[in-house]
Amino acid sequence: MPVPTLPSSGLPEPLIHEIRAKATSLTEALHELQLALHGRPEIAWKEHFAHDQLTAYMERQAGWSVERHACELPTAWKAVYEVGQGGPIIGFNSEMDALRGIGHACGHNQIAIAGIAAALATAHVLEKHDFPGKVVLLGTPAEEAGGGKAYMLKRGAYDGMEACLMLHPGWKGNGVGFATLACSVAFSVKYTGASAHAGGMPEKGINALDAAVAAYTNIALLRQQVPSSHKVFNTIKGSEGWTANVIASDSTFVVGMRTPTAQEAISLTERVLNCLRAAALATGCQFEIRRESMYMDLRNATELENYFEDVCKSHWDGECTVDRLASTAASDFGNIGYAMPVLHPMYGLPDAREGDSPHSNTFAESTGLRSSTDATIRAAAMLAVVGTRLIVDRPWAEKVRAAWAEQYAVFGGQDTVDKVEKIVSAYPLAPEVSSDMCSCGH
Ligand SMILES: [Zn+2]
Ligand SMILES: [Zn+2]
Structure with missing residues (x-):
């Protein structure tokens, strides 16, 4: 008809x-x-x-x-x-x-x-x-x-x-x-150092908890220099494996960002990732950045x-x-x-x-x-x-x-999508996310 x-x-x-x-x-x-x-x-x-x-x-x-x-x-x-x-x-x-x-x-x-x-x-x-x-x-x-x-x-x-x-x-x-x-982007970074006796020979350790704390502080400082419409929030994971008298050899830092547009997320993401990298450099830790999620505005x-x-x-x-x-x-x-x-x-x-x-x-x-x-x-x-x-x-x-x-x-239309994809896809998917998606027994 x-x-x-x-x-x-x-x-x-x-x-x-x-x-x-x-x-x-x-x-x-x-x-x-x-x-x-x-x-x-x-x-x-x-x-x-x-x-x-x-x-x-x-x-x-x-x-x-x-x-x-x-x-x-x-x-x-x-x-x-x-x-x-x-x-x-x-x-x-x-x-x-x-x-x-x-x-x-x-x-x-x-x-x-x-x-x-x-x-x-x-x-x-x-x-x-x-x-x-x-x-x-x-x-x-x-x-x-x-x-x-x-x-x-x-x-x-x-x-x-x-x-x-x-x-x-x-x-x-x-x-x-x-x-x-808003546009929402989340990453995690795993810091890997070396454990050592915290009282006996701390100079032998490479402190992954310090790396996470440095990342936390870097981002706290960054927050003052970004527009008030940009939100950055984070947490430190790994405490179940830590004790005061052992230098922590592993930590994970998770960070999320919200910006009114994806275009704004592009520059903010680079600045946040630099905070994570700087923390590794300062402490001597190895690090691996992983993507968690990416939602466009x-x-x-x-x-x-x-x-x-x-x-x-x-x-x-x-x-x-x-x-x-x-x-x-x-x-x-x-x-x-x-x-x-x-x-x-x-x-x-x-x-x-x-x-x-x-x-x-x-x-x-x-x-x-x-x-x-x-x-x-x-x-x-x-x-x-x-x-x-x-x-x-x-x-x-x-x-x-x-x-x-x-x-x-x-x-920015598709051009923004392409730019965001390029940034995000440079990092592997966080293993927790990929196992959530696929290990369901179906
Ligand atoms: Zn909801
Ligand atoms: Zn909902």
């Missing part, structure tokens, strides 16, 4: 109502699904139960083809629905991981069902009206640490997408918000953000507040945003505690509530409206992409 002529303001009302009706019809089942994840939180790269629950659910949906353990990552997955052949591809993401010790305090259990609801609602209207197009839903592991999406991007999971859309729950409220997120594609806002304002039940802010939080979805237009709205949970936000230890109490599921489904329907429009309104999809290219050109 030919794609209908659309009003310039977006999808026709009847289509929006069909999308909403489909999403709402999934509420009971998806509430149960998120509750299962909520009751069994799993940290980054260990989302095996979530992987199995979510893929099993998608395998029960007619017409979907599901790939478990996608991209050679044990807990990643991919579900695809296609109408016709060769139509545009729209992507959605379902995150899954929890936080160590405080469960689903980032609400990724809700993000998991948000992706499913948006993908199923989009596929439903494509099928019903015979609009050619493909819906790709990715189960993306390790957002909180490691950056699963970055690996899935490199391994082709996002290839050909028109745009990629996902949601994130936020504060107590009834509405949506748009946040610009995240910006919603302006056209997608504006349309999502319009849809929410006109179709929310009750008043829909709209907030905009810049945050020093970060997400691996930022890496996707440099590859294609992305949309990552946040939305309120009506019964969250006043003042709570993701990563506060009481936020997990709210992310499993039925009212939170209702908020997720409502926001997911709005996201599906944006996704469907990208498939059926081709002139608008072209406008979205052109505006995105212009928006990201300001931040």
Whole structure:
């Protein structure tokens, strides 16, 4: 069937109502699904139960083809629905991981069902009206640490997408918000010295703890000379192997950086790495720098953000507040945003505690509530409206992409990605990260 002529303001009302009706019809089942994840939180790269629950659910949906353990990552997955052949591809993401010790305090259990609801609602209207197009839903592991999406991007999971859309729950409220997120880079360095009797012959030792302390101090001094928008934070590991009367022969220093843009991270990274190198030189230790993670800064594609806002304002039940802010939080979805237009709205949970936000230890109490599921489904329907429009309104999809290219050109676009890649890939992946990714028994 030919794609209908659309009003310039977006999808026709009847289509929006069909999308909403489909999403709402999934509420009971998806509430149960998120509750299962909520009751069994799993940290980054260990989302095996979530992987199995979510893929099993998608395998029960007619017409979907599901790939478990996608991209050679044990807990990643991919579900695809296609109408016709060769139509545009729209992507959605379902995150899954929890936080160590405080469960689903980032609400990724809700993000998991948000992706499913948006993908199923989009596929439903494509099928019903015979609009050619493909819906790709990715189960993306390790957002909180490691950056699963970055690996899935490199391994082709996002290839050909028109745009990629996902949601994130936020504060107590009834509405949506748009946040610009920071670029986040993390490295570790292992210092290796030589042990010796600290009282008897310290001159024989090469002090790896001193190297870590020197690195800590170097960075403390550096902080005064960087813009206030740049954050550098660090810790020293290895104390379980130390004792006062033995010169420490091993230490590990972990450092993370946040900058508003990846361009700013490029120069800051070199300065921070010099702090680490100088500490080795000063103490005589051997050192090995390893990369931990690299999340690009995240910006919603302006056209997608504006349309999502319009849809929410006109179709929310009750008043829909709209907030905009810049945050020093970060997400691996930022890496996707440099590859294609992305949309990552946040939305309120009506019964969250006043003042709570993701990563506060009481936020997990709210992310499993039925009212939170209702908020997720409502926001997911709005996201599906944006996704469907990208498939059926081709002139608008072209406008979205052109505006995105212009928006990201300001931040260096692909050139910035290439420069960051060059810096980061010069260092091996930290062994803790690579073993987390791969030694899962799947
Ligand atoms: Zn989080
Ligand atoms: Zn999160």
